[in-house]
Amino acid sequence: MVRMTSRALCVVAVLIICIPLYLIYNHSDHGSTISNYMNSQNTFTDEADEKSYGVIMDAGSTGTRLFLYSWTSSSDKELIDIVPALDHLNNHVVKKVYPGLSSFQDRPEKAAEYIKPLLDYASQFIPHDKLPYTPVFLLATAGMRLVPEKQQAAILADLHTKLPLMTPMQIMKEHIKVIEGKWEGIYSWIAVNYILGKFKINNGSITSRPDTVGMIDMGGASMQIAFEMPPKDDFRSENVENVNLGCRDDDDRHKYKLFVTTFLGYGVNEGLRKYEQQLSDQLLSTKESYVRDECMPVNLQKVINRSDGSMFVRKGIGDWEGCVDKLSNMITKPFVHPKSLCKPNCFFGSVAAPMVSLSSMALYGFSEYWYSLDEVLSLGGRYNYTLISEKSKQFCSQRWSVIQSAARRKLYPKSNDDRLKSQCFKSAWIAAILHEGFDVDKEHNNFQTAFHIAGQEVQWALGAMIYHMRYFPLRNSESNLVTNKHPHDNSLPSSLSLWLLMGAMIVLVAAFALVILKEDISTGMRRNRSIWSYMMLNSSDSTSLSSFRSVGYA
Numbered sequence: 001m002v003r004m005t006s007r008a009l010c011v012v013a014v015l016i017i018c019i020p021l022y023l024i025y026n027h028s029d030h031g032s033t034i035s036n037y038m039n040s041q042n043t044f045t046d047e048a049d050e051k052s053y054g055v056i057m058d059a060g061s062t063g064t065r066l067f068l069y070s071w072t073s074s075s076d077k078e079l080i081d082i083v084p085a086l087d088h089l090n091n092h093v094v095k096k097v098y099p100g101l102s103s104f105q106d107r108p109e110k111a112a113e114y115i116k117p118l119l120d121y122a123s124q125f126i127p128h129d130k131l132p133y134t135p136v137f138l139l140a141t142a143g144m145r146l147v148p149e150k151q152q153a154a155i156l157a158d159l160h161t162k163l164p165l166m167t168p169m170q171i172m173k174e175h176i177k178v179i180e181g182k183w184e185g186i187y188s189w190i191a192v193n194y195i196l197g198k199f200k201i202n203n204g205s206i207t208s209r210p211d212t213v214g215m216i217d218m219g220g221a222s223m224q225i226a227f228e229m230p231p232k233d234d235f236r237s238e239n240v241e242n243v244n245l246g247c248r249d250d251d252d253r254h255k256y257k258l259f260v261t262t263f264l265g266y267g268v269n270e271g272l273r274k275y276e277q278q279l280s281d282q283l284l285s286t287k288e289s290y291v292r293d294e295c296m297p298v299n300l301q302k303v304i305n306r307s308d309g310s311m312f313v314r315k316g317i318g319d320w321e322g323c324v325d326k327l328s329n330m331i332t333k334p335f336v337h338p339k340s341l342c343k344p345n346c347f348f349g350s351v352a353a354p355m356v357s358l359s360s361m362a363l364y365g366f367s368e369y370w371y372s373l374d375e376v377l378s379l380g381g382r383y384n385y386t387l388i389s390e391k392s393k394q395f396c397s398q399r400w401s402v403i404q405s406a407a408r409r410k411l412y413p414k415s416n417d418d419r420l421k422s423q424c425f426k427s428a429w430i431a432a433i434l435h436e437g438f439d440v441d442k443e444h445n446n447f448q449t450a451f452h453i454a455g456q457e458v459q460w461a462l463g464a465m466i467y468h469m470r471y472f473p474l475r476n477s478e479s480n481l482v483t484n485k486h487p488h489d490n491s492l493p494s495s496l497s498l499w500l501l502m503g504a505m506i507v508l509v510a511a512f513a514l515v516i517l518k519e520d521i522s523t524g525m526r527r528n529r530s531i532w533s534y535m536m537l538n539s540s541d542s543t544s545l546s547s548f549r550s551v552g553y554a
Contacts, residue, residue, distance in 0.1 A: 053085065053126045054469060055136045055169065056461045057118060059101040061143030061221040061269065066118040067461045068093035068125060076247050076473040079199055079254065082466060084456065085125055092457065095121045101155065102143035108154035112162035119167045131168040138176040139464060141184055142221030142264060152178060175468075181262025183464075185224030186243060188217045189258065190463030192364055195453045199245065201253055212256070214361050216438070217460065218368035218430055220269040225347070225438065226260035227361060235259075235354035247471045259354055266349075268368045271327075271429045272422070276304050276314070278330060283312050290315050294322035295425040300400035302421070320396040320424060321389070327432040348437035359441040365434070365449040366458055372426040373449050375414040380449050385442040388431070396424040 071082035084092040164171040214227030246254035296316025374380030
């Protein structure tokens with residue numbers, strides 16, 4: 001075998017080093033291309049995966065309504081981007097069941113069974129793998145607040161126990177409850193301002209926040225009002241709430257100071273019950289069995305049953321202005337004159353309020369404010385008291401038979417029989433609350449009613465979901481933080497291999513160098529084989545040989 005020279009060994013070492021380095025370099029470039037492609041594909045997939053879902057049920061006095069929302073989150077400095085989820089026909093996923101949850105106070109064991117169809121319906125529109133991560137909220141309002149505490153607890157216990165067994169969605173005890181009226185108002189305020197884009201901050205500074213709007217939400221059993229307090233207003237009250245919509249407690253950009261309160265028993269249906277009780281009390285001192293009622297169309301009659309089994313009849317005379325006056329008196333009369341009881345200002349019910357003018361504030365009216373002005377009068381939107389008054393007087397002064405005839409001819413396409421019977425009272429009630437209860441000027445105001453804003457139905461359920469999911473962006477933020485620490489994690493194995501290989505090459509070169517060095521040093525000491533395989537000494541070794549002989553044969 002031919003012995004390799006030092007130069008040949010060096011060439012081999014260089015080749016051993018350069019060839020792998022060349023291959024790694026090209027593989028790295030190719031790998032980057034593949035990595036970029038995979039990242040682009042993963043981005044598309046991740047966007048779909050990042051969509052989250054949530055169910056919220058508004059358990060009101062007349063029924064329970066389900067809403068399904070979906071959202072994404074891109075930054076912990078912004079609120080979640082939330083929209084109503086869509087069904088197969090691109091309609092919002094919404095479903096309502098009747099009657100109200102409060103009707104189960106005498107049969108609480110049926111409450112969960114009553115809710116189950118809503119959950120089954122919503123689950124059809126949620127990806128199967130998302131179901132275990134979909135939170136479910138059931139928030140009961142004024143109808144349940146009027147139910148005695150013992151019956152409330154029995155209904156909630158049935159829901160807490162059975163609902164987790166009826167759906168794969170995320171059921172938590174603390175998400176199924178009766179909420180205070182003021183939170184209903186806060187949620188409504190959040191919803192309308194979110195849809196209007198009032199929570200978007202352009203340059204990240206709190207001073208650049210858009211002005212928010214106030215809202216009045218008239219339900220069946222209660223009503224709420226909520227608006228943002230002026231920045232320097234030091235008004236103190238149990239009705240002032242500091243609300244943080246952001247996910248960080250140390251960030252003031254999404255913190256708002258609100259005045260918010262609820263008026264339990266002053267929703268439109270409870271208002272009608274109070275009114276009929278007042279009529280009943282007035283008749284007790286007489287022998288009459290009927291009362292002439294300004295708040296119903298002419299000749300419309302309604303039999304009212306008293307708790308003692310007796311009855312009386314309301315007979316309509318169709319005087320809308322007289323009805324407004326009567327209701328205004330009913331709202332304000334039971335309370336002491338505002339200025340003597342609360343300062344600096346008062347709403348009806350002797351509720352202390354900040355010194356703000358609701359007439360100059362951008363103010364929205366929802367629920368019954370919309371229905372009472374739009375379904376019969378077709379006057380929803382910008383509030384015009386003069387026009388509303390004229391059309392209300394015209395409608396209510398008609399004989400009931402004329403109204404029925406017009407309804408058969410489809411002249412009131414958005415109204416059913418119950419709405420037509422109660423329209424006079426309801427339109428008068430909301431006017432009395434607005435102008436006498438909240439002192440909104442009849443002619444000079446910024447009030448408008450709404451059902452949809454920017455194509456989306458305004459429901460407090462949206463605000464509730466935004467508020468309860470406010471910490472959601474933190475999850476993505478923390479995930480992104482980990483990713484950003486190693487933005488090229490997929491290239492780490494190649495880099496590590498490169499360094500290891502270079503280290504190995506250095507060791508290999510050092511080993512070759514050591515071998516060559518030893519060979520050069522020992523060249524003079526090495527014996528060459530003869531053709532007879534004996535070891536022969538080089539001529540330079542003659543001195544050593546002579547010495548050897550003299551020593552060996554002395």
